[in-house]
Amino acid sequence: xxxxxxxxxxxxxxxxxxxxxxxxxxxxxxxxxxxxxxxxxxxxxxxxxxxxxxxxxxxxxxxxxxxxxxxxxxxxxxxxxxxxxxxxxxxxxxxxxxxxxxxxxxxxxxxxxxxxxxxxxxxxxxxxxxxxxxxxxxxxxxxxxxxxxxxxxxxxxxxxxxxxxxxxxxxxxxxxxxxxxxxxxxxxxxxxxxxxxxxxxxxxxxxxxxxxxxxxxxxxxxx
Amino acid sequence: xxxxxxxxxxxxxxxxxxxxxxxxxxxxxxxxxxxxxxxxxxxxxxxxxxxxxxxxxxxxxxxxxxxxxxxxxxxxxxxxxxxxxxxxxxxxxxxxxxxxxxxxxxxxxxxxxxxxxxxxxxxxxxxxxxxxxxxxxxxxxxxxxxxxxxxxxxxxxxxxxxxxxxxxxxxxxxxxxxxxxxxxxxxxxxxxxxxxxxxxxxxxxxxxxxxxxxxxxxxxxxx
Amino acid sequence: xxxxxxxxxxxxxxxxxxxxxxxxxxxxxxxxxxxxxxxxxxxxxxxxxxxxxxxxxxxxxxxxxxxxxxxxxxxxxxxxxxxxxxxxxxxxxxxxxxxxxxxxxxxxxxxxxxxxxxxxxxxxxxxxxxxxxxxxxxxxxxxxxxxxxxxxxxxxxxxxxxxxxxxxxxxxxxxxxxxxxxxxxxxxxxxxxxxxxxxxxxxxxxxxxxxxxxxxxxxxxxx
Amino acid sequence: xxxxxxxxxxxxxxxxxxxxxxxxxxxxxxxxxxxxxxxxxxxxxxxxxxxxxxxxxxxxxxxxxxxxxxxxxxxxxxxxxxxxxxxxxxxxxxxxxxxxxxxxxxxxxxxxxxxxxxxxxxxxxxxxxxxxxxxxxxxxxxxxxxxxxxxxxxxxxxxxxxxxxxxxxxxxxxxxxxxxxxxxxxxxxxxxxxxxxxxxxxxxxxxxxxxxxxxxxxxxxxx
DNA sequence: TATGAATGAGAGTTCATTCAT
DNA sequence: TATGAATGAACTCTCATTCAT
Numbered sequence: 001x002x003x004x005x006x007x008x009x010x011x012x013x014x015x016x017x018x019x020x021x022x023x024x025x026x027x028x029x030x031x032x033x034x035x036x037x038x039x040x041x042x043x044x045x046x047x048x049x050x051x052x053x054x055x056x057x058x059x060x061x062x063x064x065x066x067x068x069x070x071x072x073x074x075x076x077x078x079x080x081x082x083x084x085x086x087x088x089x090x091x092x093x094x095x096x097x098x099x100x101x102x103x104x105x106x107x108x109x110x111x112x113x114x115x116x117x118x119x120x121x122x123x124x125x126x127x128x129x130x131x132x133x134x135x136x137x138x139x140x141x142x143x144x145x146x147x148x149x150x151x152x153x154x155x156x157x158x159x160x161x162x163x164x165x166x167x168x169x170x171x172x173x174x175x176x177x178x179x180x181x182x183x184x185x186x187x188x189x190x191x192x193x194x195x196x197x198x199x200x201x202x203x204x205x206x207x208x209x210x211x212x213x214x215x216x217x218x219x220x221x222x223x
Numbered sequence: 224x225x226x227x228x229x230x231x232x233x234x235x236x237x238x239x240x241x242x243x244x245x246x247x248x249x250x251x252x253x254x255x256x257x258x259x260x261x262x263x264x265x266x267x268x269x270x271x272x273x274x275x276x277x278x279x280x281x282x283x284x285x286x287x288x289x290x291x292x293x294x295x296x297x298x299x300x301x302x303x304x305x306x307x308x309x310x311x312x313x314x315x316x317x318x319x320x321x322x323x324x325x326x327x328x329x330x331x332x333x334x335x336x337x338x339x340x341x342x343x344x345x346x347x348x349x350x351x352x353x354x355x356x357x358x359x360x361x362x363x364x365x366x367x368x369x370x371x372x373x374x375x376x377x378x379x380x381x382x383x384x385x386x387x388x389x390x391x392x393x394x395x396x397x398x399x400x401x402x403x404x405x406x407x408x409x410x411x412x413x414x415x416x417x418x419x420x421x422x423x424x425x426x427x428x429x430x431x432x433x434x435x436x437x438x439x440x441x442x443x444x445x446x
Numbered sequence: 447x448x449x450x451x452x453x454x455x456x457x458x459x460x461x462x463x464x465x466x467x468x469x470x471x472x473x474x475x476x477x478x479x480x481x482x483x484x485x486x487x488x489x490x491x492x493x494x495x496x497x498x499x500x501x502x503x504x505x506x507x508x509x510x511x512x513x514x515x516x517x518x519x520x521x522x523x524x525x526x527x528x529x530x531x532x533x534x535x536x537x538x539x540x541x542x543x544x545x546x547x548x549x550x551x552x553x554x555x556x557x558x559x560x561x562x563x564x565x566x567x568x569x570x571x572x573x574x575x576x577x578x579x580x581x582x583x584x585x586x587x588x589x590x591x592x593x594x595x596x597x598x599x600x601x602x603x604x605x606x607x608x609x610x611x612x613x614x615x616x617x618x619x620x621x622x623x624x625x626x627x628x629x630x631x632x633x634x635x636x637x638x639x640x641x642x643x644x645x646x647x648x649x650x651x652x653x654x655x656x657x658x659x660x661x662x663x664x665x666x667x668x669x
Numbered sequence: 670x671x672x673x674x675x676x677x678x679x680x681x682x683x684x685x686x687x688x689x690x691x692x693x694x695x696x697x698x699x700x701x702x703x704x705x706x707x708x709x710x711x712x713x714x715x716x717x718x719x720x721x722x723x724x725x726x727x728x729x730x731x732x733x734x735x736x737x738x739x740x741x742x743x744x745x746x747x748x749x750x751x752x753x754x755x756x757x758x759x760x761x762x763x764x765x766x767x768x769x770x771x772x773x774x775x776x777x778x779x780x781x782x783x784x785x786x787x788x789x790x791x792x793x794x795x796x797x798x799x800x801x802x803x804x805x806x807x808x809x810x811x812x813x814x815x816x817x818x819x820x821x822x823x824x825x826x827x828x829x830x831x832x833x834x835x836x837x838x839x840x841x842x843x844x845x846x847x848x849x850x851x852x853x854x855x856x857x858x859x860x861x862x863x864x865x866x867x868x869x870x871x872x873x874x875x876x877x878x879x880x881x882x883x884x885x886x887x888x889x890x891x892x
Numbered sequence: 893t894a895t896g897a898a899t900g901a902g903a904g905t906t907c908a909t910t911c912a913t
Numbered sequence: 914t915a916t917g918a919a920t921g922a923a924c925t926c927t928c929a930t931t932c933a934t
Contacts, residue, residue: 269908270907270908270909271907271908281908282910285908285909285910290908290909291908291909
């Protein structure tokens with residue numbers, strides 16, 4: 001996209017407008033796809049339906065996205081960004097302590113799950129077991145998240161002079177926590193639609209995982 | 224299948240043989256489907272491929288199974304049976320104590336995951352986000368499993384005079400534990416193929432979840 | 447297609463009938479495709495049109511042929527067989543002499559072109575410049591034909607104790623003759639529709655190519 | 670393109686420059702299309718690819734050319750011009766004699782084929798079996814070429830007092846010669862990539878066609 | 893003149909499912 | 914019971930062409 005520039009290096013007004021419109025279309029299509037995927041499922045949402053829902057032609061969808069895979073991959077990326085920043089902010093806010101860790105957990109249930117149930121559906125349901133390409137992306141996304149959790153854990157431990165028991169412990173904890181997030185969200189969001197009790201449920205889930213963490217530290221510091 | 228009976232109420236030898244053969248075919252097809260679904264994925268395995276792999280005709284597959292959905296549903300049922308009895312036995316063996324609970328966890332990683340990686344793939348990957356019907360079955364299967372875990376937990380607690388902190392606690396714990404099982408298996412079986420270290424990993428995961436359980440009991444009994 | 451056999455090794459009547467029907471369908475589809483390709487052109491004939499013309503479903507076409515490429519490739523093979531045997535017979539009939547060579551030339555124009563104008567269209571027009579796969583097949587077909595011509599030429603020469611002037615001569619002659627056949631057929635069949643004069647035209651073309659042959663022999667033997 | 674003129678009837682300097690630029694763009698696009706068609710094939714080259722290769726927008730391509738057909742038609746015209754003048758010059762240079770005819774043949778292989786393999790690909794491969802419109806143009810181009818050959822032949826004969834045997838002879842010879850050119854070029858340029866031996870091959874092909882010509886003259890004049 | 897986003901008809905291909913034999 | 918040919922709807926993706934700016 002080699003947008004023409006004015007002498008002063010800025011984009012011309014019309015170029016700016018076009019760029020804005022393009023970005024807008026892109027987001028519109030993405031949003032429509034998210035909605036459809038979450039509601040009808042990835043395979044049952046055809047490109048034509050997505051085009052109709054975004055009020056553009058099929059060709060336009062293909063102008064903005066390489067193919068259907070690309071659509072869900074972009075959605076995953078976006079979702080990954082939102083999730084990680086949501087949890088990251090909550091963690092940082094409390095100074096990288098065990099309290100921050102706990103708050104990040106609450107943020108997952110009370111903020112992320114509640115505000116972005118469709119993003120949850122994409123990552124925990126619709127992107128599972130699709131093409132190799134999508135699966136690869138999914139792995140990378142989860143790797144980033146478990147990496148985050150792990151790093152956070154290490155920071156907390158370092159600050160408090162704690163160490164993990166086994167060679168895999170930190171990683172296994174991180175993976176387990178992601179598992180808890182995933183399944184609890186899945187259960188109460190998609191299967192029981194218990195959104196109104198999610199706060200209470202989240203509290204328990206977080207208490208559970210904090211207990212788990214302590215159990216794998218050499219010197220348990222209760223919270 | 225209204226098998227003809229002899230006067231004494233028993234099946235004739237040939238009828239018996241036919242029944243055996245029928246059962247055998249059924250299992251052959253199911254096994255072929257399991258293998259294919261696990262290896263190539265549900266959507267990329269066509270009924271024709273399944274028929275070829277089982278060395279029967281397409282029509283025969285439809286004789287034994289209502290449709291493709293039914294195939295994965297039967298697989299899920301079978302898998303559910305194996306999983307539940309594997310864990311159940313381990314639990315019972317140790318007299319419904321916390322130790323039994325722990326051993327059941329080990330059984331998941333060291334027995335089930337190692338011996339039935341394809342069943343893991345079916346339930347944790349291939350059955351996700353398919354038709355409403357499959358999803359419904361999946362929910363029921365998970366409900367049974369979390370129910371098991373929950374009941375086991377309650378038994379242990381009752382024996383030891385312990386109670387859970389919150390109204391949802393027992394259920395949330397059960398769901399969380401399933402989440403840990405699921406994601407840890409997924410991570411190390413499908414993504415990292417760390418089958419050789421699964422024992423160590425399982426140990427950590429189980430330690431983690433036991434810690435979590437204790438954290439939600441009113442009087443923690445260490446293990 | 448492992449057709450069940452009777453004890454005596456023969457196929458059962460019903461199996462035979464099915465095989466016949468299958469062969470018949472195959473030929474029906476192929477014939478419809480040939481007609482359409484010749485009339486409308488390869489790219490303008492859709493698989494649906496071919497299916498309609500053969501009075502079967504689209505799926506049936508794909509049951510008998512791997513894809514659209516395969517359809518034209520089978521057509522080329524068939525055409526190659528007809529062409530080579532038509533010319534081969536004419537040549538052999540006259541005892542592998544220069545006279546036989548001449549008669550083979552006449553056979554091309556008076557027999558092949560007249561009776562199979564559609565096959566001409568396939569090989570000289572519709573199969574040109576398509577996919578790599580088709581092009582590869584086309585090359586092989588032409589190689590076989592030039593090979594035939596060349597071998598025929600060598601036989602005649604050997605019988606008469608003649609040799610070719612240059613290292614490439616025999617091959618270049620063969621290629622040139624194919625070129626003459628091709629373009630003359632194209633010109634008078636597709637562009638001028640001079641089918642009624644094709645006999646006269648063929649006579650001239652053959653006289654032309656025989657003169658050419660003689661010019662590249664070290665001792666010219668007139669015909 | 671109604672270029673504004675100055676009072677004295679000449680174009681203004683800036684109009685001249687614009688006209689130059691326009692001509693340049695036109696040629697750039699045409700060259701890019703030729704390259705792409707020859708390399709990837711007509712159908713596999715999209716208008717977008719052509720635009721990218723010429724470093725202009727898709728719209729610009731449509732400004733200079735009516736449609737995709739037009740692109741290949743212009744290419745054919747250009748190619749026809751180059752071919753005819755190349756062969757024509759060689760013929761004229763030797764005073765419209767049989768020697769000139771031979772030299773024209775050499776010019777085809779040693780000059781045209783070697784220097785413009787892409788033009789060969791366009792006319793002998795990529796323009797075959799496309800739309801009716803393109804096919805019509807192709808016929809006209811070949812008609813011009815065979816007309817040239819025929820006229821040249823007639824001139825030579827007239828000069829030497831020779832006559833053709835049959836009513837179609839002159840035309841059939843011309844068509845046959847085009848066939849030889851076409852197929853030999855195709856075989857050794859596209860299929861065997863024998864460009865380094867094309868001189869030798871061309872010599873044989875020309876010797877062949879001269880022999881053919883003589884065979885259809887009432888009094889053969891050897892060369 | 894030039895741009896490039898947008899269109900939308902149309903293509904090839906797949907595959908779950910059926911049913912006459 | 915078993916076969917496997919047949920169906921046809923549905924899907925993804927391409928691309929020549931247009932047109933507002």
